[in-house]
Amino acid sequence: MNILNLQYEKYKLANGLEVILHQNKSLPLVAVNVWYKVGSACEVEGKTGIAHLFEHMMFQGSENVPKEMHFRNIQEAGGTLNGSTSVDRTNFFEKLPANYLELALWLESDRMGFFLPALTQEKLDNQKDVVKNERLERYDNQPYGLAWELILTNLYPKGHPYSWATIGFLNDITGYTLDDVKSFFKKYYAPNNASLVIAGDFDSDEVKLLIEKYFSGIPHADNSVQKDVHLFKLKENKILTHRDNVQLERLYLAFPTVKVFDEHDASLDVLSDLLAGSKNSRLYKSLVFEKEIAQDVSAFQFSGRFGGHFNIIATAKPGNSLDDLKSEIFKELDLIANKGVNENELVRSKNGIKSGFVFSLQNLEHLADQMNAYNFYINEPNSFAFDLNRYNSVTDSSIVDAVESYLKDPFVELRIIPASNSK
Amino acid sequence: MKLNRTIKPAPSKDLNFVMPSVESFELDNKLKVYFIKKDTLPIVRLNIIINAGNKFDPENKKGLSNLLSMCIDEGAGEFDALQLSEQFDLIGAQFSVYSNSDTLQLIVQTLTENFGRAIELLSMILIDPHLHKNDFEREKRKIITRLKQLQDEPEFLANAALQKYLLGSNNPYSYPTIGKIDNITKITDEDVVSFYNSTVKPGNTFMVVAGAISTEELKDNLSRNFNNWSNTEFRLNISIGTNKDLRxxxxxxxxxxxxxxxxxxxxxxxxxxxxxxxxxxxxxxxxxxxxxxxxxxxxxxxxxxxxxxxxxxxxxxxxxxxxxxxxxxxxxxxxxxxxxxxxxxxxxxxxxxxxxxxxxxxxxxxxxxxxxxxxxxxxxxxxxxxxxxxxxxxxxxxxxxxxxxxxxxxxxxxxxxxxxxxxxxxxxxxxxxxxxxxxxxxxxxxxxxxx
The missing domain is CATH 3.30.830.10 (Metalloenzyme, LuxS/M16 peptidase-like)
Known part of the structure; x- marks a missing residue:
């Protein structure tokens, strides 16, 4: 499809900052999206959560932007903004009326180059408290909220960069000092470890001058960090039980799989859709619709630079056992392995994915972020058509192959069950 | 020249934002349609909004509007529940339906190339839903389990408690859309059918379409699929009680x-x-x-x-x-x-x-x-x-x-x-x-x- 072929310009400043420009004048808006090539995978055991805590610190002001003024300036301009941290990267983004583009470049460049002079103990203490509360709100006080942390720590080998949750452990978060934060900045927050996407309504010549003006004076840093992480298999199944303040029992199955964009990665995505993506998907239809032994079921392939895992999650209806759910799930996986999938299932998934690609272009911010993602993982920002083609190329045999290669091997099984008699 | 970074940049020239314009028209059966042409991408989004939210749930039947929203797409026209969902999947269209306090809404988002088919399916759901007893019973069991799960969710509990204590029991907005457990267990499939019959009418509904399609093509598709949806009488009444604010x-x-x-x-x-x-x-x-x-x-x-x-x-x-x-x-x-x-x-x-x-x-x-x-x-x-x-x-x-x-x-x-x-x-x-x-x-x- 033509609309998935996005025109862009890409170049590098002398200090190593990668710049990607994509013009789209359908609305007078502009999206600014910065990726720093640092995520929780850059952390080590005992020092988890700093990539995410640092994302918070980036909103605490810089040499020429007092605390709160980053937010205030963007909101005053009518813009929206945020940041997020994943295993592989940290991103920061603004979407603004097109005539405020320069404001965003000023703010992003100030915190990229002039963050340290404005750093104080008070700001760090405050954001440690905020992050502690974020952890409470999103993990500890959420029903089933600790599931992912339990799965990651048990699935990935000790020391693997994905063997902890991005939010970090509470003890690690509370322990961070100003020196930790400073050295983290020096190591990872430099133009040569970042890429800047600007998408929307702008004049290309003008914007290049502005980027030069604000970013070229920021020195590059020696930060070549190379990690080489290999795929792994579990030796045997690991079965965990965790009690939580929940009413219904829930089963999680997690299988080690492949890295993002590896062979089988797209097949595993499509498989997850065939299993649990719609009312007619195999597990939904069987567990939720026909047998009514589960209240819900979901499946997804998680994949990043250093590894991946495939997940199947099902919540038991009252009176049904997780053993029953589990045996139905494996029955379905065996069926796929033995009999394959049918053409109609594949067509449905592929058409849904195709629409999804078009729908995803509606939001300029999402589009800019996706260009940064493609650039980061496969060094080509305009990979929408290539990516869709990955899914279109999935076949019956590639799915069977993926099931045989990964879902027949040892896995982690987590059972979350109601804490006894608690209300 | 060294850049003076203390100076906050000013905005460049003023923007030229043109508000999308809206066209409105009525079908023969008085169904009102609002259309916003938007062709940045080959997408059409269509919302059907029915004045049938949970504020209309009768006394002792709190949860009825939500039950209708759960049942209305469980089979319609020539398709049963699974077939119907499959039809949407085959054209890669996203269909959803939900109730809130004021309205019942059906939404479809599709690529323009599949708009015709999406509208056919949508009209089936709206005009000719099966509302079969076995589908109803299944959806009801799902809701009962969902209510159990919601006891775990602090945000839901806080919102529900605020509605309850602030608005007071004589205000139909004072309970969550999903309803009350002791009411839901007593609701029957006949209740759902009768709620459907008394609310889902063209004169009680409007449609908002945003998309890359021409007015002619839209009108053509809508009249073909919705014109024989009959507009019989209906009556809906609610009374809003007052509750005094107290600390x-x-x-x-x-x-x-x-x-x-x-x-x-x-x-x-x-x-x-x-x-x-x-x-x-x-x-x-x-x-x-x-x-x-x-x-x-x-x-x-x-x-x-x-x-x-x-x-x-x-x-x-x-x-x-x-x-x-x-x-x-x-x-x-x-x-x-x-x-x-x-x-x-x-x-x-x-x-x-x-x-x-x-x-x-x-x-x-x-x-x-x-x-x-x-x-x-x-x-x-x-x-x-x-x-x-x-x-x-x-x-x-x-x-x-x-x-x-x-x-x-x-x-x-x-x-x-x-x-x-x-x-x-x-x-x-x-x-x-x-x-x-x-x-x-x-x-x-x-x-x-x-x-």
Missing amino acids: KVYVINKKDSVQTEIRVGHHTSGRGSKDYFNKQILNTILGGQFTSRINLNLREKHGYTYGAGSSFNYYKESAYFSVSTSVGIENTANALKEIMFELERIREGVTPEELDFAKDSIIRKFPLNFETYRQVASNFIGKVIFDLPDDYFDTYIDNIKAVILEGVNEAAVKYIKPDVVSIILVGDKDKLKKQLSTDGFGDVIFTELEL
Whole structure:
């Protein structure tokens, strides 16, 4: 499809900052999206959560932007903004009326180059408290909220960069000092470890001058960090039980799989859709619709630079056992392995994915972020058509192959069950 | 030349934002259609809005509207439930249906190339749903289990408790859309059919379409699929009781919780109030944004929370103001003290700088509200539901510009009433008891919330 072929310009400043420009004048808006090539995978055991805590610190002001003024300036301009941290990267983004583009470049460049002079103990203490509360709100006080942390720590080998949750452990978060934060900045927050996407309504010549003006004076840093992480298999199944303040029992199955964009990665995505993506998907239809032994079921392939895992999650209806759910799930996986999938299932998934690609272009911010993602993982920002083609190329045999290669091997099984008699 | 980084860049030339225009027309059966042509991408989004939200649930049948929303797509026309869903999947269209307090909505988003088929399927669901007993029983069992699950979710509990205690039992907005367990168990498939028959009528429905399609093609598709949908008589009545605002603290016990989910609220004037824009600016300053007073205080100054905010919440026939946050349980009283402090302080007035900031922010953000197909459709839906003037969006910026300091300050005194707030705390009562005993937040009632 033509609309998935996005025109862009890409170049590098002398200090190593990668710049990607994509013009789209359908609305007078502009999206600014910065990726720093640092995520929780850059952390080590005992020092988890700093990539995410640092994302918070980036909103605490810089040499020429007092605390709160980053937010205030963007909101005053009518813009929206945020940041997020994943295993592989940290991103920061603004979407603004097109005539405020320069404001965003000023703010992003100030915190990229002039963050340290404005750093104080008070700001760090405050954001440690905020992050502690974020952890409470999103993990500890959420029903089933600790599931992912339990799965990651048990699935990935000790020391693997994905063997902890991005939010970090509470003890690690509370322990961070100003020196930790400073050295983290020096190591990872430099133009040569970042890429800047600007998408929307702008004049290309003008914007290049502005980027030069604000970013070229920021020195590059020696930060070549190379990690080489290999795929792994579990030796045997690991079965965990965790009690939580929940009413219904829930089963999680997690299988080690492949890295993002590896062979089988797209097949595993499509498989997850065939299993649990719609009312007619195999597990939904069987567990939720026909047998009514589960209240819900979901499946997804998680994949990043250093590894991946495939997940199947099902919540038991009252009176049904997780053993029953589990045996139905494996029955379905065996069926796929033995009999394959049918053409109609594949067509449905592929058409849904195709629409999804078009729908995803509606939001300029999402589009800019996706260009940064493609650039980061496969060094080509305009990979929408290539990516869709990955899914279109999935076949019956590639799915069977993926099931045989990964879902027949040892896995982690987590059972979350109601804490006894608690209300 | 060295760059002087202390200078904040000014905006470049003024923007040229053209508000999307809306066309409206009626089908032969009086079904009203609002169409916003938007062809940035080959997408069409169509919303069907039926005046059949849970506020119309009869007494002792709370949960009926939601049950209809769960059942209406479980088979229609020539297809059973699974086949129908498969038909949408085959064209890669996203279909959804849900109820809220005021309306029942059916939504389809599709590539333009599949619009014709999507409309056929949608019209089947709307005009010819099966509403079979076996499908009904299955969906009902699903809802009953869902209600059990919701007991785990602190945010849901806090919102439900606020609606219940603030709005009072004689207000049909005072319970969640999903309904009440002891009512749901008694609802029958015949109730659902009769609710469908009394509400899903062209004269009780409107349609909002945003998409890359011509008016002719749209009209053609709509009349082909919807014209023989008959518009028989229907009658819907509700009465809204009043509940006096009183300062009270309700502690909803959630054993072993590590946080307290906090809501603080009272009634407010409706969406059509002449003070609407004053209130909107007021709330932007108080708690509508990241940089609003409440969040800066609770999060950025004290570190009590990951986020805190306030809002004026509007239903068609009811409205309330609320502050929401969640905090580490040991900071509950501290956080509550700061919330009450901010509610008192805003009544002393806002500064001209705060006023300008809020106005600039809202005015400049205006084009961002019309980016996606969903945003465009939602904005027009809100306009129709609340009977806003035809030129509402054309005059929106002027209305914001016209807000002055005195108006906001008067609104603060009139519409922020810390003396009569209902305070909801969802958390472990044993950990909360001690904190609440020493501070004068009001009479404390310890209770469990029956869903």
